[in-house]
Amino acid sequence: MAAREIFQTERIPLVGMPNQRQATDGTAVTKDQRFINFFPMKYTNKLTGKETYYLVKRPGFETFLTPTAGSIGTALHVWETVGTAETDIMSAWGAVNSTIKKGTTSLGAITGVAKGFTEIDFTGTSTVVIPSSDNTAWYYPFGGALTQITDADFPTARGIQGKFVSLDGYLFIMDQFGRIYNSDINSVTAWGATSFIETTYYTGFGIGLARHHDAIVAFTSSAVEFYTNEGASPSPLARREMVTVPIGCVRPTNTYYSSIAQMREQLFFIGTQKTGGASIYKIEQYAFHKVSIPAIDQQLEVAEPNNCYLTNAKIWGMDVIILGAGTISYVYLPDFDMWCEIDGSADVWEVLAGGSANQCRVFSLSSSDTSGKIYQWNTDTPVWTDNGVAYTASAITSRVDFDTENNKRFHKVKLIGDKQASTCTIGISWSDDDYVTFSTERNVDMSQDRTYLTQCGMGRRRAFKFTNSTNTPCRLQALELNYSECGF
């Protein structure tokens, strides 16, 4: 093909999927296209159908409360009940025996580590129920006292898995052998010795329960089964036929990690199969969809699936599923079916909780640092630091070669994005050697009109990197390249 005319201009949308290749040494994959702390967004003109794509810097996490400085957090819950406030947020702290806090007020300690909160309202009093890592269970009626469920028929001896779920006045918990135990109707404290149903369609261990429409979803290590309330006794449940799928769910090694995330009527879980490997699946309308992409699946294997976790929230109107996978935390955005990464000086997003009451804000805590803080993922008056520490948003593109291996002289590299009100520095660098080395960053300021670099050298297959660490918003749209193709 003849050399192209000199000084061509190409505009490349700055969105895409992570497409890292497999690392060969068992370490995290870091090459190829990545978007870190930049979330992809798509806006569609309903009339013209034209779609516009953006990369939006995620908001930061700021301190909301500090209930237990010096401890890690393991569970978080925002009350849904009328009369409660966001400052009544429930949290569990400590790596051995959890201290339960309502806001900053201690409700006492439980034995073992709290794995989560489930809010129910059987008798007119909102109550949270807390499964513990030592197989005990606890409850706290709002305004009451933190109390252990002491019924001798509660399956403590069989080992409980996951969190409680409720349906039609029953409280359900799974044991490690796959039984689904239920409480007496409208009771938290009363449990029957025979009030259970076996999940035996496929042989496997119990992982946990969730809700899906009017069904209880039972996750085992070998299958996902659906149970509905058929009014039977002693267990009211009966398996819903034709929808069981032999995809197992990962059991996290860390007892307070969850491999299941519920986003309204969508369920996400870290799934495994007899054939090996792990992926992220979505259950919607009783149907299963694999949503993870090869780069994610590879990282799941690198990090080992049982060391990973899922958590979720909704910000800026977008559902956000976070997958902690070793040294990398991924974000899945179901609205766009896109993946990106989230990163910071501390993983302050390990447990997310949002509320539908009050200001509908999203809160988080970290189960790996000991700040003892509850953070607010503030989207109405966002900050661009995590716990006061700047984080870096990075976008690394795939290698740009315009379908030829010929050398290209890059005369101008322009960043298309929003003009910011204050200095918003974007460092631009590139790699011409397959991501091994990047050039020294040169900066543009998105608060200025001229957001471009000139004299950008020559490359055959060039990957660009954009980084922003300033305490400012940042929304990028495209990369515009002015280049000329050389003769070879």
Add this chain to the structure above:
Amino acid sequence: MATSGSSNFSTTRNELIDKALLNVGAVGEGETPSSTKYSNAAYLLNILVKAWANDGMPLWAIKHTSFSLTATTSYSIGTGATVNAVRPIRIHSAFIRDSSNATLPTDIPLQIYTRQEYDDISSKQSTGSPTVLYYDPQGGATATGTIHLWPKPDATAIANKTVYIRYQRPYEDFDASADEPDFPQQWYLPVLWYLSWMLAPSYGIPLEERTVWLREAHRMKEEALEAGMEEGSVYFGVSNRYGR
């Protein structure tokens, strides 16, 4: 308006290479070229300025030296040679100074002969006061040139006379990264663009663009050359040498 008051701007070998590599796009702004890029460009830069020795005798490259006569027709010239000076590319003019009257020495021009003219001298060993000089620059970077005089100096010439030559010296090499060009400041621009043009094929710069660069670089060089020529009258006369 205040001006700097200085006119001592200079540049270095690597600064020229940096800018030339930037021109061809081999590096981006602020990027440091690899050592291979530097060495390749330095090679081209050196052969470029060597080639420019063909362009005549810009004033700044005209030097003079002198040497005493001995009873020989041939004198080697070069660093460490009989005449210890940089080996001339060509000798532009020469004269012989008779200092027998110390207070009033007399300069007598020497005719600069071509090789053919010198070869045509039948009796090269005849003696007297030299009237003819032929310079054989010889080849190779380290070779010495040879100055031939005729007639061979006799005792009187040896005792009283000294030869003065004005010659074009070669441009100095760019050896070290910080070496400054052996050119006046007005030459920096053509050096830069000629170097860019020489680098261009290696980086696949299209022919059309290279052609424009060469044309512009050549124009810059011509202007620089003109500034380096001596202004003076030109005289034409009839040669009194046989056969001319």
